[in-house]
Amino acid sequence: MINYLRKYHTKIIFCLSLIILLIAAAITISGNIFLNKSKDTIIRAISAKQSQKTFIKSIIYLPPNFIFVSGASFGEPGPFLVIPQTLIRFSLYRLIIKRRFFLTGASFYNPRGNYHKLYELVKNNFQALIDFIKLLPKQDIKLKLKGLELELGRQQDGAGYIRADFLLKIKGNSLSGSGLINKETVHLLTPGAFTPRGAQRPFSITEGLPLRYNFRGYLQGDGFFLENLELMRQNFYAQLWGGLSGSIFQMNGFVFANSAFQEPVYPVAVFGIPKQRRFFVRRPRALSSAIDLSLVNLYLLDIDCQLNLRLPDIQIEHLRFLLNNNPMSIKGKVNLADKVLLDLMLSFGPAKLERQVSENLKKINLAIKATLKDMVFNGSGLLHFDFIKKKKASPPLDKLQFDFQDLGLYFDRYPRIRMSLGKLDLSCSTESNKYRVLLEDVGAVLHLQHDRFKYIEFGSRFYDGFLKGQARMDIASPYPKISSSIRVKAVTANKLEDVLIHFSKVYGKLDGRMFLSTYPVLGLSGRMSIRDGRLQNFEFFKWLADFFALASLKRIDFSRASSAFAVTEDGAGLYGMSLDSQDVDLNGYFKLGLNDFVSSKMSLALTKPLLAESPKFTRLLKLVSPDFDALTFKFQLSGILDRMNFKWLRSDLKRELQERIPNFIERKIERDVQAAIEDVSPSDLTLPP
Amino acid sequence: MAMKINKILLTVLLFILLIFNYGFAKDDGQIYSTAIREAESGNIDFAFMYFRSLLRNYPDSKYTHDASFAIGEYYFIAADYKNAAEVWSNFINDYPDSKGLPFALMYLFRVAGIRRDASLVEKLKNKIIGLKQLTFLFRESKGYTYKSPLRRKYRMIYYIDKVEFYVDDKLFEKISY
Numbered sequence: 001m002i003n004y005l006r007k008y009h010t011k012i013i014f015c016l017s018l019i020i021l022l023i024a025a026a027i028t029i030s031g032n033i034f035l036n037k038s039k040d041t042i043i044r045a046i047s048a049k050q051s052q053k054t055f056i057k058s059i060i061y062l063p064p065n066f067i068f069v070s071g072a073s074f075g076e077p078g079p080f081l082v083i084p085q086t087l088i089r090f091s092l093y094r095l096i097i098k099r100r101f102f103l104t105g106a107s108f109y110n111p112r113g114n115y116h117k118l119y120e121l122v123k124n125n126f127q128a129l130i131d132f133i134k135l136l137p138k139q140d141i142k143l144k145l146k147g148l149e150l151e152l153g154r155q156q157d158g159a160g161y162i163r164a165d166f167l168l169k170i171k172g173n174s175l176s177g178s179g180l181i182n183k184e185t186v187h188l189l190t191p192g193a194f195t196p197r198g199a200q201r202p203f204s205i206t207e208g209l210p211l212r213y214n215f216r217g218y219l220q221g222d223g224f225f226l227e228n229l230e231l232m233r234q235n236f237y238a239q240l241w242g243g244l245s246g247s248i249f250q251m252n253g254f255v256f257a258n259s260a261f262q263e264p265v266y267p268v269a270v271f272g273i274p275k276q277r278r279f280f281v282r283r284p285r286a287l288s289s290a291i292d293l294s295l296v297n298l299y300l301l302d303i304d305c306q307l308n309l310r311l312p313d314i315q316i317e318h319l320r321f322l323l324n325n326n327p328m329s330i331k332g333k334v335n336l337a338d339k340v341l342l343d344l345m346l347s348f349g350p351a352k353l354e355r356q357v358s359e360n361l362k363k364i365n366l367a368i369k370a371t372l373k374d375m376v377f378n379g380s381g382l383l384h385f386d387f388i389k390k391k392k393a394s395p396p397l398d399k400l401q402f403d404f405q406d407l408g409l410y411f412d413r414y415p416r417i418r419m420s421l422g423k424l425d426l427s428c429s430t431e432s433n434k435y436r437v438l439l440e441d442v443g444a445v446l447h448l449q450h451d452r453f454k455y456i457e458f459g460s461r462f463y464d465g466f467l468k469g470q471a472r473m474d475i476a477s478p479y480p481k482i483s484s485s486i487r488v489k490a491v492t493a494n495k496l497e498d499v500l501i502h503f504s505k506v507y508g509k510l511d512g513r514m515f516l517s518t519y520p521v522l523g524l525s526g527r528m529s530i531r532d533g534r535l536q537n538f539e540f541f542k543w544l545a546d547f548f549a550l551a552s553l554k555r556i557d558f559s560r561a562s563s564a565f566a567v568t569e570d571g572a573g574l575y576g577m578s579l580d581s582q583d584v585d586l587n588g589y590f591k592l593g594l595n596d597f598v599s600s601k602m603s604l605a606l607t608k609p610l611l612a613e614s615p616k617f618t619r620l621l622k623l624v625s626p627d628f629d630a631l632t633f634k635f636q637l638s639g640i641l642d643r644m645n646f647k648w649l650r651s652d653l654k655r656e657l658q659e660r661i662p663n664f665i666e667r668k669i670e671r672d673v674q675a676a677i678e679d680v681s682p683s684d685l686t687l688p689p
Numbered sequence: 690m691a692m693k694i695n696k697i698l699l700t701v702l703l704f705i706l707l708i709f710n711y712g713f714a715k716d717d718g719q720i721y722s723t724a725i726r727e728a729e730s731g732n733i734d735f736a737f738m739y740f741r742s743l744l745r746n747y748p749d750s751k752y753t754h755d756a757s758f759a760i761g762e763y764y765f766i767a768a769d770y771k772n773a774a775e776v777w778s779n780f781i782n783d784y785p786d787s788k789g790l791p792f793a794l795m796y797l798f799r800v801a802g803i804r805r806d807a808s809l810v811e812k813l814k815n816k817i818i819g820l821k822q823l824t825f826l827f828r829e830s831k832g833y834t835y836k837s838p839l840r841r842k843y844r845m846i847y848y849i850d851k852v853e854f855y856v857d858d859k860l861f862e863k864i865s866y
Contacts, residue, residue: 595815597866599850638850638866640819647825647849658827666827673824 080117465491508533529562
């Protein structure tokens with residue numbers, strides 16, 4: 001039996017399907033015709049909202065509620081943003097019933113652009129963007145950004161990309177999101193710009209481990225509240241919470257980081273003529289985003305931040321946190337106008353842990369006023385270090401202060417940063433002395449590309465001479481290890497009296513070389529020499545001049561005076577001292593150790609004509625052989641600085657004198673001198689001989 | 690009349706006091722002599738008891754200096770470093786001009802070392818080195834001697850960069866700088 005009913009139903013279904021298909025086709029075709037005709041209107045509408053030229057290749061309607069936009073680009077010539085594919089989802093129901101277009105979702109696939117141009121655009125239109133976001137209808141929406149690539153630059157030092165994925169869902173009052181961001185840096189192995197048409201050289205890539213993030217919260221009144229914002233990377237973990245209410249932004253949380261972590265570098269050899277994105281070869285690896293807590297060496301706890309956002313002004317009412325248990329606080333104002341203006345007060349320390357108290361540092365304060373524009377930082381400020389009272393094996397500093405004027409930092413070729421400084425007034429004080437160093441017209445280049453080691457080359461005017469140097473900083477440990485080499489040229493020694501008071505009595509041109517290192521121990525060493533100068537009332541020679549009636553010693557002209565020096569936690573010293581002058585030769589070393597302990601051996605040669613000036617030496621000269629042109633006294637000093645012991649060391653002169661002087665006279669001289677010394681040391685214990 | 694009686698009473702009182710004082714002075718001298726005799730005979734335990742008795746009963750005696758030094762020595766010999774440290778500290782404060790001072794410092798230095806008191810060791814080292822400012826023109830060293838109440842011979846020899854302490858001709862301590 002033939003089932004007419006079934007046949008009938010099949011026909012109905014077929015007809016209905018055909019009708020639906022025809023309607024869908026009609027709607028699709030008419031929709032596409034409408035969109036195609038409206039393309040220019042849409043482009044004009046988008047252009048009206050922003051100043052950049054907009055281009056869209058095609059807009060296609062996909063039933064039932066999708067619009068596919070291909071080849072959208074913004075900015076000409078050289079678009080700063082290109083979005084090859086965009087899928088827009090809208091509410092069909094509202095379009096039919098309310099005849100209004102309601103966006104319910106948008107997915108942007110593989111957008112790419114120029115980071116710096118986009119940054120400028122966002123910065124320049126920051127307020128307009130905020131206003132636009134505020135005007136958006138409060139409705140459920142899902143925004144997705146997949147495979148964003150922002151080019152950082154194509155120069156040798158800054159070649160690379162920022163890549164990101166982003167997902168935002170708003171449903172009712174709740175909002176949530178997630179994504180990742182990573183930076184891929186290209187290191188050209190040979191000098192030269194990375195140009196698309198130039199012959200390409202081998203290079204390596206630091207892939208940049210992805211920073212993953214997720215957040216959830218809710219919208220409230222005129223702001224939002226984030227219940228949890230989690231940031232995760234293999235060397236970084238942060239959890240933050242807080243929100244925006246009106247203009248007040250409040251944030252709390254904590255951060256863990258491993259600053260010694262080294263990102264993997266992949267050598268990629270590319271030869272021939274590359275395409276623009278040839279080196280951009282891989283997606284971020286699916287590495288674990290969990291941090292190894294045992295390797296954490298940098299932690300920020302108890303973050304408490306409150307900002308008052310009155311754009312373009314941001315008032316930092318307080319930003320407090322513990323950096324490795326050292327309290328830090330920041331206050332001040334930031335203005336995001338055309339030029340970013342900073343007026344900040346930073347305070348660091350003291351450390352809370354007993355172990356770190358022994359590090360000697362009590363407090364660091366930084367007051368800075370600066371501007372930031374076009375990757376250039378300009379500012380002046382005062383950096384002040386306070387130290388805990390001197391302890392054994394710690395730098396004997398009380399205070400250290402850097403007063404800097406007209407500091408300029410140029411980030412345009414980051415990670416190579418140029419620095420200029422109009423004036424640096426460095427002063428430090430110890431328990432007993434104050435020191436001051438003035439530098440002018442300082443120029444420096446910081447090389448930050450290496451993950452662990454940072455380098456700086458610098459030069460400046462140094463009083464009437466100049467100074468040049470370089471330094472290396474190892475940031476793998478919480479306390480940076482610095483090693484530096486500095487060269488000083490043609491400085492009038494007398495002008496360095498603020499650096500070391502003894503220079504006030506030294507005249508001549510000084511050249512020197514010094515090495516500063518903070519690891520394994522803090523130390524400064526080097527060598528200095530002074531040409532064609534003189535010593536005027538130099539303390540040691542002045543004492544000799546007064547004591548032995550040798551007036552010529554009050555002014556000693558010399559052709560060259562030189563000495564090596566070393567300052568460490570164990571003390572300071574002059575080594576290999578040498579003074580060449582017509583009537584005086586001095587050689588030896590003088591070391592001042594902990595607790596002012598002196599250790600010194602010196603040789604002092606005085607010519608006969610000079611000694612003949614003094615009636616005290618007349619008899620002595622008669623005793624020594626006429627073969628001697630000069631009398632050389634070798635002596636040793638030891639003991640505590642203000643009551644040094646003195647020993648006349650063996651020498652030809654001493655031997656000759658001893659041969660000529662009877663023993664009892666030797667003993668008498670010895671007693672007389674000791675008595676004279678005891679006369680000027682009244683606190684001596686009187687011991688029987 | 691009453692005034693006269695008062696004057697007589699005062700005179701008698703003064704006389705009694707003088708008599709008593711005289712008696713005490715004689716006693717502390719005797720005790721000191723006995724202690725020295727015991728020390729010379731090698732009975733330092735008995736010598737110590739006499740010196741301690743002298744200090745307790747005659748704190749103002751002219752022999753307290755020697756008695757204090759002897760007691761410090763005894764405590765050190767007996768390895769009672771806690772009491773030795775206390776006695777030597779008091780000795781250094783009470784007799785800053787004593788000829789025995791360098792050796793008191795020497796003992797205290799040694800005790801501080803035994804008790805691992807690094808800051809006190811450093812302080813005492815400075816004090817010992819700073820005791821004298823010396824010149825060595827023709828001599829290589831300068832020495833000082835002291836004979837203690839316990840009849841021990843002390844010698845201190847200064848060189849340009851070190852000081853050595855000898856007790857009964859045996860090197861006891863050396864401090865270099």
